[in-house]
Amino acid sequence: MFGAGDPGGAGTAPLPNDGAGGALIALGCAGLLALHWLEGYLHTRRTVLLMRRLDGPLLRTLIASLAFWLLLLPKVQENPFIYFRF
């Protein structure tokens, strides 16, 4: 990825120069790990009890809507020749 590893397989794309220094990249990685931690936390007894206490139309609608919006996001288009859309 980003030009690392085997040049034949990775292409010629360099690391994007968007001002992301070491600390920001480390923060990004920590953010990704935080998602795993959050997922693990959801499986704890404490969270299940908390969710049972908060159970109701608000929480159910919130979770169902979040799932809906994430499903609505199209998966990344790999076909390079799908052209412009408005």
Next chain:
Amino acid sequence: MPLMLRRIGRTIVAVLAGLVLAMLLIEVFFRVIDATPLRWVLAEPQVSLYGPDFATGYRHRVNVSGMWLTEHRNFVRTSNLGLRDRDRPLAHGSGPRAVIVGNSIIEAVQVEESQTSSAVAEQILSRQFPGAEVVNLGLSGARPAVEVARLQSQGLVLAPDVAVVVIDAGILITPDATDDQEFTGYRPDAQGLFHLSYGFRNTSGYRFRTSRAGQAFYWLLDHSEIARIINDRKNVGLFAELSPPAAAVAQAYEQAPTGHAGILDPYVALWLKGEPAAARAVFDAFIRDLAAIHRDNKFPIIVATRNIKAGCPDPDDKRSALIAVIRAQVEGAGMRFVDLDAREVAAVGADRDADLYGFGANLGIGHLNVAGNRVYGEIFADVIARALPR
């Protein structure tokens, strides 16, 4: 009864609050992704670059920025003039100015702006001609009619000293080359002569996009992640993930990574036999209209063909005959001709030219990568330098 009504009311309020809260959370979530390096890895809505245009049907909107996700992630920002280009004044500077008209190969949203072929050509030419400018007029999906209309409108406004028009041969053999319902097309008149046609101007979609409601819609696209999610989904279709890929569309534009028997047959039919007749008429009209722009505005126009595979075994020498016919027609109309595929093979070799296309695991198939844009930029710098008045 009042108690029951109150309970129903409370439930409705809770459901609505849940919907609004979810929207806010999604909006914040994707804004955080967009504002941090997480945008290089996580899923997010793609930037929406295009808006309506009276001359071509569509074009880039001014100063729009965001992540391009298709094929290769890249941060894209359109210029102050609404081009896939660096910011620059509309007025001609002290140095010579060239414009390059083409499709997504020239637009090159997959690489940084400074790595596009136009930017590379500008960097090279600036050493020889101080203040030289090469303006990128590349527009994704541009067909011959759109290219002519773009040169007539945006191109002439920039007062160029030379114009390069890159025509993708693959697009000429697609069946919908005469469609004008979404953008400018070539349509035959009563005598069978093909002219630029602007049927899109009468469509409800175009009328909406140019209305106040359309402006509000584009404002939302520029400022709301939720709006972009809805628009992206509308564009790909509700059940797009369940549909087979649009292979036919891909074939029409694809740069063949390797040569094979019969690869040139559609082009031989088009240019040597004049079949299909409509496609041939579109090409003739394209050359006729470019020649008229050249005559009326007195600057050189270079017609550059691409996607006519070079460097393959060709025992019958079909390709030479084909290129000779195209060259004769272009030069006969008073313009210059460049065979981009032959120049590309001459630059890197027939066995390496596939490496100029695609990214990552798809190396060899797709748009020009950084190396490909550099090679094209060097070719453009050379042909523009030769065409500029000394």
